[in-house]
Amino acid sequence: MSDSSCLFCKIAAGTIPADLVHADERLVAFHDIGPQAPVHVLVVPREHIASLEEASERHADLLGALLLVAREIAREQGLSERGYRTVINTGADGGQTVQHLHLHLLGGRALEWPPG
Ligand code: 5GP
Ligand code: ZN
Numbered sequence: 001m002s003d004s005s006c007l008f009c010k011i012a013a014g015t016i017p018a019d020l021v022h023a024d025e026r027l028v029a030f031h032d033i034g035p036q037a038p039v040h041v042l043v044v045p046r047e048h049i050a051s052l053e054e055a056s057e058r059h060a061d062l063l064g065a066l067l068l069v070a071r072e073i074a075r076e077q078g079l080s081e082r083g084y085r086t087v088i089n090t091g092a093d094g095g096q097t098v099q100h101l102h103l104h105l106l107g108g109r110a111l112e113w114p115p116g
Helices: 007-013 057-076
Strands: 020-023 027-031 039-045 084-087 103-107
Touching (some): 007 027, 007 039, 039 057, 057 103
Antiparallel strands (some): 020 027, 027 039
C-alpha cells in the first residue's frame, strides 16, 4: 500500500534518493533534508499512513517498531548518553508538512523546551 504521489512512499521505494541510515521490511530511516540539529533522522513506515490520526489498532506493532528503531538509530548515532528527542508532528497545528507518518529523531545538541 503506497501512494504514487507521496514523497515518502517514493523515498521508501527508492525512486527518490535519500541518505538512508536504516531499512527493514517495515521501516526506512534517512537524514532530513533540512536538519534542525546535528543529527536529524526521519523514521518512516513503508506503508502509506497519512498521519498518526490515520493509524489504527492493526498498526500497533508497527508503531512500537517505529520507536524501537528510532532508539537503535540514536544509539548508532552516538546519542544515547546525552539524550535525544523523538517527535511526531500531526496535522496542521502539529506542523505536519509531509502527509505520510514519520518520526523525527533529533540530537547532538541541547534542545529547547517548550517547542514553538
Ligand atoms: P513534518 O514537518 O511533516 O513533521 O516533517 C517533514 C520533514 O521532511 C521536514 O523536516 C523536511 O525537512 C523533510 N523533508 C521534506 N522533503 C524532504 C526530502 O525530499 N528529503 C528528505 N530527506 N527530507 C525531506
Ligand atoms: Zn506515502
